[in-house]
Amino acid sequence: MSRFMSARHAALVPYTPGEQPKERKYLKLNTNESPFPPSAKATEMAAAAAAGLQLYSDPECRELAAAAAKYFGIDRNRIIFSNGSDEVLNYAFMAFCDEDTPALFADITYGFYPVFANLNGVPYEEIPLKDDFSIDPEPYIGRKGTVFIANPNAQTGIELPTEEIERIVSAKTDSIVVIDEAYVDFGARSAVFLTEKYDNLLVVQTFSKSRSLAGARLGLAIGNEELIKDLETIRYSTNPYNVNSMSAAAGIGALLDDGYMKRNSDKIVEAREYTKRSLEGLGFRVTDSAANFVLAEHPLADGKLLYSRLKEEGVLVRHFDTERIRNWNRITIGSMEMMQSFIATLEKVMKEIVA
Numbered sequence: 001m002s003r004f005m006s007a008r009h010a011a012l013v014p015y016t017p018g019e020q021p022k023e024r025k026y027l028k029l030n031t032n033e034s035p036f037p038p039s040a041k042a043t044e045m046a047a048a049a050a051a052g053l054q055l056y057s058d059p060e061c062r063e064l065a066a067a068a069a070k071y072f073g074i075d076r077n078r079i080i081f082s083n084g085s086d087e088v089l090n091y092a093f094m095a096f097c098d099e100d101t102p103a104l105f106a107d108i109t110y111g112f113y114p115v116f117a118n119l120n121g122v123p124y125e126e127i128p129l130k131d132d133f134s135i136d137p138e139p140y141i142g143r144k145g146t147v148f149i150a151n152p153n154a155q156t157g158i159e160l161p162t163e164e165i166e167r168i169v170s171a172k173t174d175s176i177v178v179i180d181e182a183y184v185d186f187g188a189r190s191a192v193f194l195t196e197k198y199d200n201l202l203v204v205q206t207f208s209k210s211r212s213l214a215g216a217r218l219g220l221a222i223g224n225e226e227l228i229k230d231l232e233t234i235r236y237s238t239n240p241y242n243v244n245s246m247s248a249a250a251g252i253g254a255l256l257d258d259g260y261m262k263r264n265s266d267k268i269v270e271a272r273e274y275t276k277r278s279l280e281g282l283g284f285r286v287t288d289s290a291a292n293f294v295l296a297e298h299p300l301a302d303g304k305l306l307y308s309r310l311k312e313e314g315v316l317v318r319h320f321d322t323e324r325i326r327n328w329n330r331i332t333i334g335s336m337e338m339m340q341s342f343i344a345t346l347e348k349v350m351k352e353i354v355a
Ligand SMILES: *Cc1c(COP(=O)(O)O)cnc(C)c1O
Pocket: 032, 083, 084, 085, 086, 087, 110, 150, 154, 180, 182, 205, 206, 207, 208, 214, 217, 218, 219
């Protein structure tokens, strides 16, 4: 750290993204990216938009907003776009958390939440998942603060039913509840429909996972018009051109080609169920995931050692050095061929470890 770093940021511990190694070709199952390319409609529209890059992007994202409003069947004024959903999540911490309105989120969830809380100097409380890694709504209802729930949850993939979400939202009418639906398209139910009924619910989605556009950096949030206005105030105070023209165009293409996303998601779900069965066949415990990854542990294999052995064999999975899941690994679901190759490597590694 230089001697110029501001005192209020000196102790920041930044988010650690999953490895993106370039030195060797890995079977990459560590960052929940899609194994499929973006929709051709998305890349064609992005390429066409590139010809107009001398101009600033539209700060209102009017064309993208029209496409998204139609897609979700809601008013344009209830949507905001961002540079990846990470950005709008940060806006939500900026806009809706305070000294006396701490952020509340699970002890095992998306690693960016505590980083955003620290960045914005707001307190947070980590609420333990139940022993089976599912979310218990009661502690969220019982405490004061802004709720952040990834649904399906990050790292576990477990879905919280929308009835439970509604229970939290309706019981906490004086607090905002943010539902981060990064993985919703892999078989979970979206809470977007509840934003019609509740003015304290914000639903965040991304184009990075199911829509194969992680590199485009495009996210959005849907909520009551007043909530969106608050987030727009933050956006216009930081970076009104946060969404570039090519990514906005890619987003429109992706929304127009929804069938492509749905077919790809179906393939991921099929590969996920194959992976889950195969892991269980090898003696692993596997979370009941509704996302494009599973979390798995083996009673006889140290999680970190397994991660390292797989890496030596050219397979990258994600290991977290967090106490409760130290023995687990998160495995992104790729295509069926990728997962068959993963299971073949895993069988070999497990024979050595368990022998
Ligand atoms: C991947 C992910 C995001 C965001 O990703 P962006 O690429 O910034 O849209 C947000 N929340 C969770 C839980 C994620 O896993």
